Structure formats: structure tokens, C-alpha cells
Amino acid sequence: MATVWFWLLASMIGVYVVLDGFDLGVGALHRILGRSEADREQATGLIGPVWDGNEVWLIAAGGVLFLGFPDAYAAAFSGFYFALIIVLWLLVGRGLGLELRHQLDNPLWKTACDTVFWLSSGALAFMFGVTLGNVVRGVPLGPDGYFRAPLFDLLSWYGLLVGAFGLVALTAHGAAFLAWRAGGDLAARARRAAGRLWAAKALLVVALAYPTYTVRDEMLTNFADHPWRLAFPGVVLLGLGGEVAYRRRGRDGLAFLASAVFLVGMLSTAAAGLYPQILPARDGQPFGLTIHNAASGEHALTVGLRWWSLGIALAVGYFIVAYRFLFRRP
Amino acid sequence: MSSHVTVDRWQFTLTVMFHYLFPILTMGLSLFLLWFVTVSVFGGDARRLRPLRRSQEERDAHGRAAQFWAKIFAVNFGAGVVTGIPLEFQFGTNWAAFSKFTGGVIGQTLAMEGVFAFFAESVFIGLFLAGRDRFGPRVHWLSAFMVWAGSWISAYFIIATNAWMQHPVAYRIEDGKAQLESFWGLLTNPWLGWQYAHNMSGAALSGAFVVAAGGAFYMLQGRHLPFARICLTAGVIGALIFTVVQIFPTGDQHARMVARHQPSAFAAAEGLFETEKGAPLVIIGNPDTRRRTLDSTIELPRFLSFLTYQRWDARVTGLNDIPTGRWPSSVPLVYYSYRIMVGLGTILLVLALVATVLLWRGRLFRSRPVLWALMLAWPFTFIANLAGWTVAETGRQPWVVWGLQRTADGASPEASVPAGSGIFSLLGFAGLYVLIGLLYAFLLARIVAQGPEPAAAPDR
Numbered sequence: 001m002a003t004v005w006f007w008l009l010a011s012m013i014g015v016y017v018v019l020d021g022f023d024l025g026v027g028a029l030h031r032i033l034g035r036s037e038a039d040r041e042q043a044t045g046l047i048g049p050v051w052d053g054n055e056v057w058l059i060a061a062g063g064v065l066f067l068g069f070p071d072a073y074a075a076a077f078s079g080f081y082f083a084l085i086i087v088l089w090l091l092v093g094r095g096l097g098l099e100l101r102h103q104l105d106n107p108l109w110k111t112a113c114d115t116v117f118w119l120s121s122g123a124l125a126f127m128f129g130v131t132l133g134n135v136v137r138g139v140p141l142g143p144d145g146y147f148r149a150p151l152f153d154l155l156s157w158y159g160l161l162v163g164a165f166g167l168v169a170l171t172a173h174g175a176a177f178l179a180w181r182a183g184g185d186l187a188a189r190a191r192r193a194a195g196r197l198w199a200a201k202a203l204l205v206v207a208l209a210y211p212t213y214t215v216r217d218e219m220l221t222n223f224a225d226h227p228w229r230l231a232f233p234g235v236v237l238l239g240l241g242g243e244v245a246y247r248r249r250g251r252d253g254l255a256f257l258a259s260a261v262f263l264v265g266m267l268s269t270a271a272a273g274l275y276p277q278i279l280p281a282r283d284g285q286p287f288g289l290t291i292h293n294a295a296s297g298e299h300a301l302t303v304g305l306r307w308w309s310l311g312i313a314l315a316v317g318y319f320i321v322a323y324r325f326l327f328r329r330p
Numbered sequence: 331m332s333s334h335v336t337v338d339r340w341q342f343t344l345t346v347m348f349h350y351l352f353p354i355l356t357m358g359l360s361l362f363l364l365w366f367v368t369v370s371v372f373g374g375d376a377r378r379l380r381p382l383r384r385s386q387e388e389r390d391a392h393g394r395a396a397q398f399w400a401k402i403f404a405v406n407f408g409a410g411v412v413t414g415i416p417l418e419f420q421f422g423t424n425w426a427a428f429s430k431f432t433g434g435v436i437g438q439t440l441a442m443e444g445v446f447a448f449f450a451e452s453v454f455i456g457l458f459l460a461g462r463d464r465f466g467p468r469v470h471w472l473s474a475f476m477v478w479a480g481s482w483i484s485a486y487f488i489i490a491t492n493a494w495m496q497h498p499v500a501y502r503i504e505d506g507k508a509q510l511e512s513f514w515g516l517l518t519n520p521w522l523g524w525q526y527a528h529n530m531s532g533a534a535l536s537g538a539f540v541v542a543a544g545g546a547f548y549m550l551q552g553r554h555l556p557f558a559r560i561c562l563t564a565g566v567i568g569a570l571i572f573t574v575v576q577i578f579p580t581g582d583q584h585a586r587m588v589a590r591h592q593p594s595a596f597a598a599a600e601g602l603f604e605t606e607k608g609a610p611l612v613i614i615g616n617p618d619t620r621r622r623t624l625d626s627t628i629e630l631p632r633f634l635s636f637l638t639y640q641r642w643d644a645r646v647t648g649l650n651d652i653p654t655g656r657w658p659s660s661v662p663l664v665y666y667s668y669r670i671m672v673g674l675g676t677i678l679l680v681l682a683l684v685a686t687v688l689l690w691r692g693r694l695f696r697s698r699p700v701l702w703a704l705m706l707a708w709p710f711t712f713i714a715n716l717a718g719w720t721v722a723e724t725g726r727q728p729w730v731v732w733g734l735q736r737t738a739d740g741a742s743p744e745a746s747v748p749a750g751s752g753i754f755s756l757l758g759f760a761g762l763y764v765l766i767g768l769l770y771a772f773l774l775a776r777i778v779a780q781g782p783e784p785a786a787a788p789d790r
Contacts (some may be wrong), residue, residue: 049456052411056448062418063441070433070507077422077429078742081656084423085755088416089680095412103773115696146426296434297509304438311445318453325457325465 001302002295005068006278008308010271012064013143016057017128017170017267023047025053025174027094027121028167030114032081033178033193037107039186040114044098046181049326051098053319055091060315067304070136071145071294076271079139079147080131083154087127094120122167129166133159136270137215138282141289148277158215165204169263172197174241176259179253181327187252194255202240205266218281229272235265335741337752338424345416347716348763354408354436354715357485357530359403360478360536362564366396371467391556393462398557398782399541405460405773408599409766411452413542416759419606423755428730428740430677431591434509438492439518443487451480482530485683489526490517495731497521497591508734524587528580531572532718535678536711538568542685546705548781558780559695564705569682576675582637588725589638592648592732595725598661599668600634602648609634609646614669619661621674622650646740659727659737667720674682674714681707 026047034040040090041125065073077084097117100112134154140147175197178190214221223229246255252269272279295301370393373384384392418440421429454476462470494501500515501508510516542565589596596602601617601624602609611634615627635644658664669699681703688694694701703746726732730740741747 049460053449053452053456054414056444056452058635059415059448060441060444061417062422063437063444066418066421066429067437067441070430070437073433074426074429074742077419078424078426078746081423081742081747081755084419088419088763089758091415092412092766095408096766098768099408103776111407119741142745144743145430145745146743166723169758202619235484285693296437297504300438300510303510303513304441307442308445311442311449315445315449315453319448322457325469326460 001298001305002068002291003276004305005064005295005301006275006291007271008305009061009064009068010268012057012061014264014267016054016061017263018173019054019057020051021125021170021173022176022256023051024121024125025170025172026178027098027117028125028171028191029178029193030118030121033186033189034114035177035189037110037181039184040110041102042182042184042186044101044117046178048098048102050323052095053322055095055286057177064308068301069278069289069291069294070296072289075141075146076279077134077290078155079141079149080154082151083127083131083149083313086151087124090120090127092123094124094288122155122171126163126167127172130154130159130163130168132166132227132270133162135279136162136212136219136274138280138288141281141285141287142278143287145287145289159209161204161208161211162199165208167199168197168201168204169266171193171260172201173256173263176252176256179247180256191247191252198240198243198247202263205236205240216273218277219270222273222275226272232265232269236262236269237265239263239265245328259299263314281298332738332749332788334744334749334752336739337749337756338741338747341424341752341756342420344763345413345420346488346754347719349410349413349417350716350719351712352406352413353481354402354536355406355540355713356410357481357533358535359399359406359540360474360481360537361534362537362568363396363399363403363543364474364478365564366392366399367471369473370396381621382553388560390608391560394782395455397461397577398777399544401777404455404468405770405777407455409770413719413763413766424742424752425730425740426742426746428735430507431735431740432495432508432731433753434507435498436494438510438513439487439490439494443484443491446473446536447480447484447487450476452486454480469635478630485533486526489529489751490519490522492722493519493522493525496525496726497587498731498734503734508731521587521591524580526720527618528576531575531580532711532715535569535572535576536708536715538565538572539678539708539711541565542569542704543706543708544778546701547778550701550705554685554782561693562701562704563689566682566685566694569678570686573675580677583673586638589646592725594649594652594656595658595664595721596638597647597652598658598664598725599721600646601661602634602646603650605645605648605651607635607645608632608643609648611637617662617665633685649728656728658725660724664721664725666759667724671714671721674710674717676705678711678714678732688762710741724749 026043030040030043034043093116097113097120101117103115104105134149137156137158139149172194175190175194179187179194180191223233239258240260242258243255246258276291278291279289280296369382370389373382373389373392375383375385379384427624446754454473457469458473459464459478494516497519499519500509500510500512502511503509541561545558545561545565548554549562601612601615603622603624608631609627610631612624612719613628613630615624617624632642635646636642638644638646649661683705685700686695688697691721725769728736728738730737
């Protein structure tokens with residue numbers, strides 16, 4: 001049952017990264033691609049009605065971590081204190097920048113809101129990468145099940161590398177979204193940017209392989225021991241290849257989908273490499289949290305699965321309906 | 331209590347109290363928005379239901395009223411979302427030991443809030459704010475309904491979480507951690523029903539007073555009169571209904587439950603030191619915890635016993651019979667917050683009653699003193715709501731989970747989150763919230779200054 005919840009959690013994080021990933025990416029590109037006020041109006045208009053719903057997947061995933069693995073939730077959130085508080089402030093700032101920009105018709109106001117919006121969007125994409133990098137690298141968990149990771153400890157060379165990957169991958173995802181949904185010059189520029197960012201993210205995928213092996217060799221041996229898990233890196237390649245192929249043919253919608261497949265592939269590869277660990281300890285210390293020693297009681301997990309399935313089915317229904325309404329071209 | 335726990339408490343106090351200002355209005359106003367949209371969509375000349383029997387002109391006016399309040403609702407909802415995210419995170423960042431201890435139980439309700447309420451709310455608010463013209467009246471009504479339902483369901487799960495902390499049920503302790511034993515037991519906690527009803531009626535009365543204040547504001551200026559009439563009517567009737575429900579039965583029943591299960595909180599709220607048969611109801615008085623007396627009192631003899639147990643000579647436990655280690659950490663805070671809540675509730679009830687009588691006699695729109703009072707009353711409903719929560723949360727002390735975990739034992743360990751880290755983030759939140767508060771006030775003032783019918787011709 002804990003295994004089921006591990007994968008449910010991973011899939012919720014996956015949905016979050018795919019959905020909020022594109023609006024974070026659009027945000028990070030806001031001042032680069034949006035050269036005129038009309039462009040920027042168009043870009044924020046596209047994500048304006050959906051970003052809040054997308055972000056709820058993060059909140060819901062946090063809730064599921066609390067439900068399924070309270071010990072991991074407690075250790076990670078208190079240990080990553082500064083990183084999380086900064087992420088919170090960035091989330092608040094980003095929401096304000098995005099929601100407030102259309103409240104006042106004054107160029108200074110809009111510039112101020114835009115600046116907060118793109119800086120915090122980019123910083124969030126980077127911070128999410130850093131956090132993932134540090135989970136893979138492992139945290140200095142003690143025998144009491146807690147740790148403390150000061151901010152600069154998180155920004156090790158490996159953390160920075162995964163952070164850079166997060167920024168590039170989500171920016172590429174945002175560019176792919178704009179190439180698909182936007183119109184005019186904005187879409188053309190986004191298409192070119194998506195092409196360049198694709199090359200950058202493919203390069204980073206290759207660059208990540210060896211460092212990942214050095215910080216945590218299970219990340220590779222896990223695949224050697226369970227060859228079926230190689231399907232996940234296969235998904236990554238599928239996404240990368242599909243994106244190029246569809247973009248060449250001018251199928252921007254499918255190219256965006258391929259970018260989503262790529263993100264899901266990367267996350268599930270990370271999850272498959274970690275499983276059954278959920279918050280590993282650093283340097284081979286024995287205090288790591290796994291799905292066995294961090295999970296809630298059996299009844300909580302069993303009954304939780306029932307209502308979770310119902311609730312997520314409803315949520316997926318809402319999202320499909322809402323996206324169909326909002327993305328119907330008027 | 332060591333200093334890092336104090337800082338954690340201050341940070342949670344600040345963030346939760348500031349955040350809760352917005353959901354009060356989200357929950358209260360969504361009810362009235364739903365009402366206005368319902369009249370504008372389903373009203374008709376020949377409806378059998380009297381409140382829906384409306385002329386075309388009235389239906390349009392209700393539609394415009396809904397549009398105006400939707401603008402305010404949107405700003406308020408946004409502020410609620412951005413200030414709410416830190417709360418879920420803080421359970422883990424600052425209250426890690428509490429999360430570890432309780433996650434097996436209240437992880438259920440907190441995750442359910444995300445899955446069942448936030449998704450619905452966040453998706454349908456987008457559709458609702460897109461406006462009636464874009465997707466047609468029925469989708470518009472459905473999205474208004476889902477926004478209302480989402481916010482009220484969200485509150486149910488949060489109160490279910492809090493009710494478990496006030497009155498833990500349906501769990502067993504395994505390896506020093508609480509584990510869920512019965513899912514239905516958690517969702518039907520006997521504490522939950524009255525606490526939920528009391529809280530929601532509190533939010534609804536805030537919504538009612540805000541709507542009435544909007545109406546009074548324009549009525550006093552002689553602008554936007556159709557809008558003002560609609561808002562005053564709905565607001566005043568709503569205010570009367572919910573101030574009554576707030577006191578009886580919900581407040582009354584909730585107080586009885588506190589008396590039964592949390593005698594220390596009850597005695598602190600009532601300022602009762604000596605256990606008494608036929609305890610008096612104190613109207614005013616100052617508790618002195620050092621000498622254990624209540625000074626300068628005006629009291630109604632035996633009323634407390636009667637109100638609590640329906641017997642004039644019933645025995646009510648005083649603080650002297652409870653070890654000081656189990657007293658709330660600040661008895662005066664519980665005591666005065668309770669007075670503020672009850673006092674404001676009573677005054678608001680009188681105001682709502684007077685306004686309703688005038689409305690019924692057809693004189694409300696001309697009674698300037700009452701309109702002034704209605705225009706200025708709404709902030710006090712927020713104070714009353716927060717004072718009520720202060721009673722609930724400080725009354726529960728020294729426990730974070732009643733009888734199971736002390737607040738001091740629930741904080742993150744000092745080695746992970748020392749006091750300095752907490753002070754850093756606390757100051758950051760304080761600064762950020764000042765900014766949010768200023769922006770919120772500025773945007774609301776602009777919406778109100780523009781008025782509900784910016785494009786329409788001026789009223790006669």
C-alpha cells in the first residue's frame with residue numbers, strides 16, 4: 001500500500017510539474033519573449049485563468065505527502081526550512097505580480113508587476129530543481145529523523161546543476177506552450193526559443209548522468225537490478241525525440257505534449273531510481289527515510305486511497321471541462 | 331517554553347490570523363454572490379417561490395450587483411490564496427514534531443481539503459470571473475455554486491482537522507504516533523458539527539454585514555440606488571439570520587461542548603476560579619490570575635450554571651480545581667477574547683434587529699443613523715470572528731492536540747529550526763503581509779470608488 005502511495009505522490013508531482021511548469025516557464029520568458037505590451041498581455045491572458053488551478057496540484061501533493069508519509073513531510077519541510085520559506089515568498093510574489101498587473105493601466109505599475117512575475121517564476125523553476133537535486137543527493141538525516149540544511153549547503157554543485165536543469169526544462173516547456181497557444185510574432189519567437197532550449201535541456205540530461213551516479217549510485221544500479229524500470233528513461237528519450245519531430249512538422253500542440261512527456265519521464269526516472277527511498281540520507285548514512293519507515297498506518301492508507309480516487313477523478317473532470325471552456329478559441 | 335517554540339507560535343499566529351481575514355469574506359460573500367446570481371438567472375415574473383418572483387429590471391439589477399461583488403470577491407480570493415499557501419507548509423516547517431505525531435490522522439482531512447475543495451474552487455473561480463456573457467447563464471450559475479460549495483467544503487475539512495486537535499477521536503497510539511482507526515469517526519467527530527456551524531455562520535454574518543455596508547455606503551451618498559437597495563435588503567436580512575444562528579443554537583451548543591470536554595478553557599473564558607454550584611454569569615470583570623480572583627464584576631447569579639447545564643444549581647468546575655500546568659498559557663487572553671466575541675455578537679444582533687424592523691416598515695433607506703451604523707459595522711464582525719478563534723486556540727493550550735501532545739512538544743526541533751530561523755521568516759512574513767494589506771486596501775478602494783455601474787447613466 002505504501003508503494004501505491006509513493007507512485008500516487010510521484011504522479012501528482014508529475015501533474016504539477018507539467019501544468020504549473022508551463023505557466024512558470026511562460027513567466028520566466030515573460031520579458032524575453034514578450035517584447036511589446038500586447039505580447040505580454042497575450043501571454044498573461046493565456047495563463048491567467050489557469051495558473052491558480054495548476055498550483056493547487058502542489059498544495060494537493062503536499063497534502064498527500066503529509067497523509068502518506070508524515071515523517072518524510074516533517075523531516076523535509078523542517079530541514080529545508082530556508083529553501084521552503086523562500087519558495088513560499090516567491091509563490092506569493094508571483095501570484096501578486098500576475099494577478100495585479102491588469103488591475104491598473106499604468107506602464108510603471110505593469111513593469112513593476114512584470115518584473116516580480118518573471119523573476120519569481122524563474123527563481124521558482126530553479127528552486128524546484130535545487131530541491132529535487134538535494135533529495136537525490138540525500139540529506140544529512142540524523143538518528144532522530146531530522147536534519148538541517150542551510151541554504152548554501154543546498155546550493156552545492158550538484159544542487160546547482162539540477163537547479164539549472166529545472167530552469168531550462170520548465171522554460172522550454174513554457175516556450176513550447178506559447179508556440180502552441182499564442183499567436184503572431186510571440187508564437188514565432190517562442191518556437192525559435194523552444195528549439196534552442198530543447199538543445200540546452202538535451203545537453204543537460206546527458207551532463208546529469210555521471211554526476212548523479214557519483215552522488216547516489218543506486219540511481220543507476222536500481223535500473224540494472226530491475227531492467228523494466230528502464231522504461232522510464234525510455235520515456236525521456238521518447239519525449240525528446242517527439243518534440244523535435246513534431247516541431248519540424250509544425251505540430252506545436254503535439255510538440256508541447258512531447259515536452260510534457262519528457263518532464264514526466266525525467267521525474268519518474270528520478271522516482272524509479274530512488275524507490276523505495278523517499279528521503280535518502282547523505283553519504284551512505286543509515287537514517288534514510290523509506291516508504292516503509294515513513295508511511296502512515298494501514299487504515300489511513302487504505303481508506304485514503306478510496307476517497308483519493310474519487311476526488312482526483314472529480315478534479316481531472318473539472319480540469320478537462322475548464323480547459324475546454326477556456327481554450328476554446330472565441 | 332524555549333524561545334524557538336515562542337517564535338514558531340508567533341509566526342503561526344500572525345500568518346493564520348492574517349490569512350483568515352480573507353477566507354471569512356470568501357465564504358460569506360460567496361453565499362451572497364450565489365444568491366444574486368440565482369435571482370438573476372432563475373428569477374421570473376411568475377415564479378411560485380416569492381424571493382424569485384422578480385421583474386426583468388430587478389433580475390438585471392441583481393446581475394449587476396453580482397458583477398460588482400465578484401470584482402471584490404476576486405481580489406479577496408487572490409489574497410486568500412497567496413496568504414493560505416504558507417499555512418500548509420508551516421505544519422511541516424515549524425511544527426514538524428506535531429506533523430509526525432498527527433499525520434496518520436489529520437493527513438486525511440488536510441489532503442481531502444486539497445483534493446475535494448481547492449481543485450473545485452480554483453477551477454470554477456476562473457470560469458465564474460470570466461463572466462456571464464462568455465459561457466452563458468447556466469454555466470455562470472454552476473460556477474458560482476461550485477465556488478460557494480468549494481469554499482464551504484474547504485472549511486469543513488479544516489474544521490474537521492481543528493476539531494480533532496480540540497477533541498481527538500477515532501485514533502490509537504502506535505509507536506508514539508497517532509494512527510487513524512475510523513475514517514467516519516474522524517469526519518463525524520461530535521465536536522465538529524457545532525464548531526463548523528458556528529464558524530460558518532460567523533463567516534456568513536461577515537458577508538452579510540459587508541454587503542449591507544456596500545449598500546449603505548451608496549445609499550448615504552444617493553448614488554447607485556437600485557444597487558444599494560438590493561444590497562441593503564439582502565445584507566440586513568442575512569445579518570439578522572446569521573447573528574441569531576451565531577448565538578443560538580450554534581454558539582450555545584458549542585460552549586456547552588467546551589464546558590463538558592475542556593473545563594480549563596471554559597473556566598478561563600468565564601473567569602471562574604472557584605468551582606461553584608449555581609455559578610454566576612459574569613458580564614464584566616477583570617481576572618487576576620495571581621490572586622485568583624475576578625475583580626470589579628457585574629454578574630447574573632446562577633446564570634452560567636443554567637445556560638451550560640439547564641439547572642440553576644449545576645456545578646461548574648473552576649480553575650482552582652485544575653492544576654496550573656493544565657491552565658491555558660494566558661487566562662486573560664482567553665477571558666477577554668471571549669468577552670469581545672460575545673459582546674460584539676450581541677451588539678451586532680441588536681443592530682441587525684433594528685435594521686430589519688426598519689426594512690420591514692419601509693423606513694431603512696431613509697434612516698441615516700442606522701445606515702451609518704451598517705456602513706461601519708463590518709470590521710467588527712471580523713474582529714469577532716478572530717476573537718472566537720483566539721478563544722478556541724488559546725483555550726486549548728497548553729495542548730496542541732488536547733490531552734495528547736503539548737504545544738511545546740509539537741514544534742520542529744531546535745537543531746533543525748532554531749529561533750533565529752523562525753525570527754527571520756517571521757519578519758519576512760510580516761513585511762510581505764503589510765505589502766499585501768496595502769495593495770488589498772488600495773484595490774478595494776478603487777473598486778468601491780468606481781461603483782457598481784461605471785458605464786451606466788447617473789441615478790436620478
